[in-house]
Amino acid sequence: MAVLSVDDLTVAYGDHTVFSNLSFTINSGDFLVVVGENGVGKTTLVKALLGLIKPKEGTINIPKDTRLGYVPQFRNLDEEYPLSIRDFVALNSRQSRWPWLTKKERHRLDRIIRITDLTKIAGRPLGLASGGEKQRAYLAQALLTNPRLLILDESTASLDNEMKYSLLDLVARFQEDGLSVMFITHDWDLAQRYGTRYLHMQADGYTAGSINELAAIVKGEEEC
Amino acid sequence: MLSLAFMRHAFVASNFIAIVSGVIGVFVVARQLSFLTHTLSEIGFAGASFAVFAGWAPLDGMILFTMLSSVLVGQMSIKESRREAVISAVSGLFIGLGILFLSLSSQTASSATSILFGSVVGISASEVHQLIILSAVVLAITVLIYRQLKFSSFDEVGAQVSGFNQTVISVVFLLLLALSVSVAAQIVGSLLIFILLTIPAASAKYFTHGVAKMMGLAILFSLLGTWAGLLLGYLTNWPVSFFIAVIEVIIYVIALLYQNFIEAN
Ligand SMILES: Nc1ncnc2c1ncn2[C@@H]1O[C@H](COP(=O)(O)OP(=O)(O)OP(=O)(O)O)[C@@H](O)[C@H]1O
Ligand SMILES: [Mg+2]
Numbered sequence: 001m002a003v004l005s006v007d008d009l010t011v012a013y014g015d016h017t018v019f020s021n022l023s024f025t026i027n028s029g030d031f032l033v034v035v036g037e038n039g040v041g042k043t044t045l046v047k048a049l050l051g052l053i054k055p056k057e058g059t060i061n062i063p064k065d066t067r068l069g070y071v072p073q074f075r076n077l078d079e080e081y082p083l084s085i086r087d088f089v090a091l092n093s094r095q096s097r098w099p100w101l102t103k104k105e106r107h108r109l110d111r112i113i114r115i116t117d118l119t120k121i122a123g124r125p126l127g128l129a130s131g132g133e134k135q136r137a138y139l140a141q142a143l144l145t146n147p148r149l150l151i152l153d154e155s156t157a158s159l160d161n162e163m164k165y166s167l168l169d170l171v172a173r174f175q176e177d178g179l180s181v182m183f184i185t186h187d188w189d190l191a192q193r194y195g196t197r198y199l200h201m202q203a204d205g206y207t208a209g210s211i212n213e214l215a216a217i218v219k220g221e222e223e224c
Numbered sequence: 225m226l227s228l229a230f231m232r233h234a235f236v237a238s239n240f241i242a243i244v245s246g247v248i249g250v251f252v253v254a255r256q257l258s259f260l261t262h263t264l265s266e267i268g269f270a271g272a273s274f275a276v277f278a279g280w281a282p283l284d285g286m287i288l289f290t291m292l293s294s295v296l297v298g299q300m301s302i303k304e305s306r307r308e309a310v311i312s313a314v315s316g317l318f319i320g321l322g323i324l325f326l327s328l329s330s331q332t333a334s335s336a337t338s339i340l341f342g343s344v345v346g347i348s349a350s351e352v353h354q355l356i357i358l359s360a361v362v363l364a365i366t367v368l369i370y371r372q373l374k375f376s377s378f379d380e381v382g383a384q385v386s387g388f389n390q391t392v393i394s395v396v397f398l399l400l401l402a403l404s405v406s407v408a409a410q411i412v413g414s415l416l417i418f419i420l421l422t423i424p425a426a427s428a429k430y431f432t433h434g435v436a437k438m439m440g441l442a443i444l445f446s447l448l449g450t451w452a453g454l455l456l457g458y459l460t461n462w463p464v465s466f467f468i469a470v471i472e473v474i475i476y477v478i479a480l481l482y483q484n485f486i487e488a489n
Contacts, residue, residue: 050385070385082254083378084433091375092386099370100436125433141382 001028003066003149003180004049009058011041011048018044022058024199024208026149026180031172033191033211034184036201042184043073045201046151049182062149069147071138071155073184081127085118085137088126092144108144116140116170132163139167143174150174151182156190168194188214231458233347234411238450240359241408241420246443247366248404249425250435251397254377258422259311260297264405266315267293269414270322271406272339277329282339283354283406286414289318290402298398342413342465355407362403369396374435411450412465419465420446423472427479445475 002025010020018041026032034042047053049060050070062068083091089112093105101109113122116136121129126137135155142150150171156164164187171181172194185191191198195211207217226232252261268286275285293314300310337343366373372393376383383390401421408417424445428438449471457464 052384068385070382072381075379075381077379080429082429082433082438083435087434088379091379091382093371094386097371099367123433138382141379 002026002061003028003030003063004182005061006049007059007061009045009048009060010056011044011053012056013044013053017056019201019206020057022201022206026182026197028148028178028180029175029196031175031181031183031194031196032199033195033197033214034182034199034201035186035188035191035214036206037203040201040203042201043153046070046153046182046184049151066149067145067147069142069145069150071135071142071150071152073153073155073157075134075138077127077134079127081125083126084123085126085129085133086113086122088137089113089118089122089140089144092141094145108146112140112144115173116143117166131158132160132167135159135163135167139170147179149180149182151184153184154186155183156185156187164190229349230347231454233349233352234454234464235451237347237352237355238411238454239447240356241411242446242450243443244359244362244404245408245420246424246428246441246446247363247439248400249421249442249446250428250438251373251377252401252421253425253429255397257401258418258426259307261401261405261418261421263297263311263315263318264290264294264402265409265414265417266322267297267318268405268409268417269339270318270325272409272414273322273325273329276339277325281351283351283410286406286409287358287403290405291399293318294398294402295395298394338413339409340413340415341463342409342411342416347410351410355410358403358407362400362407365396365400369393373397378435412468416465416469419469419472420449423476424449427472427476430479430483445472448475 004026006025007023009022011018022045034045036042044053048055050068086109090101090109093101093109095105095108096102113119116139118133118136118140121133126134129137135158139155152171156167159167168190175181183194192211192214195214197209198211198214199208200206200214200217226235252258268290271285271287271289272282273285274289275282278285297311297314372383372388375386376390376393404421405417408420412420424442425438427445428441431441432438449468452471453464453468456462456467
């Protein structure tokens, strides 16, 4: 079952066309890795999927019941950012509209904080957390709504190898419960390790397919 | 001192002002709108002088001017790169207008000082009622949009995908801010209004790490300032707003020292 399908999508900033005629589908349980050089339009694609920019042409189809979770590439939180990790994660609670969290919401919050291994540091201000802790908090916030499709924009870029693996292992665990993932990365090794499908964006077009085919592209790049 | 009617009025009014500024101030600080709050208070000054000139109650003029302009100024200054220039220009214009209206009206000197520096003596029972109603409106709307306002104030990027319209929230908040500025001006005056709307909340964030707790502390800091300010003003006959300003700044300095102490350990 498709959780997202993109058909003939063209996105432009004014006169500047970022990419054109892009088509692909993400099915339930897929782990799609999106690769491509800096500036090729990966983040722009995500913004279009999230409805933050209007496509010039083409359609984006997301079933009504598909909730999206998004871990953005950049967040402007400084050292003095006051909220605790727990309160930051809780910002995304949406089951009720009361000013306080309901019992159900608190349960869900505690569970996500436990799964993302943040329990011990949940009371500390997010501004003082390390890069890896921050990424886990961002992930926890995105997972709080129990999304069907999780979009990660270079969420592992600032992490050491061990942290990269533990973060993606965590995501992969949710994948078993039917979560689909769209993971943007420059790390071909991670792409092949976790991906089931790939989308390779290039200045003059794109290729997409199952992850095995990515190996051939990697080889091609190495030869150049 | 509470046997004097005007002191009672001032006391009741200051409690509501403290609650509104504590609640709204936390969002002002999170959304980095301190500078805009300054501008709104200057716009409020122009509105109040216009009211004096036109023979209305100063509060009505303030509400009219700040509500009309808050959204405009807020939207113009969304781009951070040109925020300062826009806000300076608008401030300048409105201070100028304020001075003009005052000079055109007949009762210049005393009304000017009470608008600029606040005045406890002048607050009547009906003004207190108006202030309570306005505070209730501000607080009720805040409760209605609380979750969205909190999300967009404390995580703009994350809130983008949470399915509510951020522009609507930001416009509604600017209107709330405009109302709060008009409310708070009654005691501290338009010149020092940002004191209650920014400093208690800015201090609170060094002591606690949850939004509701920050509000609680900010309210407490505002109350401390206004209560002590009223008392000291009564005892010494010096301006209340002077004491409020000094007390809030002292609290802020203590907060900074506390933060340094925590970091050093
Ligand atoms: N708001 C904007 N206005 C105009 N052009 C933009 C805007 N945002 C991005 N661009 C341009 O669109 C192109 C694609 O940018 P995008 O951020 O999508 O690249 P990316 O593939 O995510 O790159 P990276 O790997 O560096 O994150 C770039 O040429 C960029 O300069
Ligand atoms: Mg990018």
